[in-house]
Amino acid sequence: MALIDLANPTRFLRLVDRVLPWLAAATLIVFAFGLFQAMHAPDDYQQGATVKIMFLHVPAAWLGMMGWTLMSAAALGTLVWRHPLADVAGKAAAPLGAAFTFICLVTGSLWGRPTWGTYWVWDARLTSMLVLLLLYLGVIALYWTAEDPNRGSRAAAVLTLVGALNLPIIKFSVDWWNTLHQPASILRMGGSAIDNSILIPLLTMAVAFTLLFFTLHLAAMRNEILRRRVRTMQMMQAQALAEAAT
Amino acid sequence: MTAFTALLARDMRIAIRVGGGALMGALFFLIVVTMMPFAVGPDLNLLARIGPAILWLGALLASLLALDRLFATDHEDGSLDLLMMGRMPLELAIAGKGLAHWLTTGLPLVVISPVLGLMLNVELKALGAVALTLAAGTPALTFIGLIGAALSVALRRGGLLLAVLVLPLTIPVLIFGVAAANAAILGGAAFGPPFTILCALSLASLVIGPFAAAAALRFGLE
């Protein structure tokens, strides 16, 4: 099925209804697998069992960044190719990407507490993730405060692309800012070198998280399409009542 | 439903439905606090020392944001005319709008301030006290801000005029708010005096704000 076939919302909804249960089942299975593997992975010689937060933290970080990439692709779809469902895809992806970025920050904070002694340090990676979260929240604010969904989507698409261009610059600046100020202690979040016993559970969890993302994303896109239909029907009702003799 | 509760409910409903509502002010607060370490550096000790000040300045600026539209939207769609023709005194109506503003903008700031304090390495035991000073002080920020909002509508000027008018008036609130928060961190009896003065300022503003704002709006009538 070509991408253009998916442009028809009704056909898309039918596709989602068919695919979603399978996707959800696959998500659960891979999660079960990944959590089992994670529990049996060895502890870190320095950090003990807390290093296993990594199995949540790192995939969440990847998905936070993947979310913005997906939104950028959707933004191009909206602005350049005018694909009808592109703005729905972007709007649905934003809260998900933000949520995963937030999970990344919270797990990073909880991980840091026993390691650094504080809940938060302004190191380069965490700070970059925080700025990414702020960008997400900004785009979400733009989507939700626009009264007309179409205009709001175009504005949000522009902001998404500007953000995509800016993110490498921000990352570079934050890294540089961090080197200016020597931190009190050298912080390593990666732990020891990654070997297979850690890598395989990590990848499994990453796949599980990705499946979760897409499951939720498709469901969110369906919700948004239905929401827009409700709005259109309300407007048509108002129009009809205005024209009818009362 | 009395006129006061009707106005309060309406303003809160609009604030929540339009423009992201309560969360926008909190988001701005978060952004302002995030930008501070970029400016002063990530040294946790320094951040802990100026943490309460950063939180207070952030809350002040975030409060100011929503005030801009407080009377302007009503003025633009003709609601302000009708608000002045109600049975309720205009001062009370303005107080109602101020209360709605604090509940939808000020209170969320108080609620997320502990999380932001955490990011600024403010000590855990002091987080509650800092939130308490914000809870006591943000009403003052709102109600003093009412005066600026009314003046900028009366003078038909928007934007920065409100900030220019209001910020100097909020200096006492800022001073005693930060003093109380710092005292809470150091511990001991030094918290009491600045905190009570802060409360007094808030209570006074609850009265002065609406009266001054009503006078400004009436003065602005042609």
Place this chain on the structure above:
Amino acid sequence: MQLSAENLTCERGGRTVFSGLSFTVAGGEALTITGRNGAGKSSLLRMLAGLVRVADGRLVLSGGEAEATIAEQAHYLGHQDALKSSLSVRENLAFWTAYLGGAAEAVPAALEAVGLAPLASLPAAYLSAGQRRRLSIARLVAVRRPIWLLDEPTSALDVQSQDRLAGLMQTHLAGGGIIVAATHGPIGLAAPRELRLGQ
């Protein structure tokens, strides 16, 4: 009840819009204000509503409530509709009814009277200009106030709605109310007195 103006003068933006204006309107009577644009029709209505300062002269209401101002006993229907787009039709009317001292039970009947009852749950953003005007008029029906100050009330209304408004105005006058309306043309009142501005 009688509303009398003695020697009213209005100044806006430094210039005198009108001066030395005198008239009386008794209960059950309607007064239309006519004149070219800029003659001060809207300013006069706003002055009666208490929204514009009386530069000189007196406004007296006799026979009304002793402790209330004229503004508190008047409805003002200006050029704008005072509606919030994010609230529903019913919520908008319910708010003004509560704020202006009316009873909540009056809201459904008022919506019925202007023909907006089927649209009650719709967000006000979806209304046409005529429907918004009708919702403003519903406010006059929902809350009883003796004086109606109407600024070009038939603008944006179709013929059917204008007839409906005329009916509402007749009912108001029959009940002893006062209407002062600024208008460019006829608004459905039977031979009202006319006050011409700008001469």
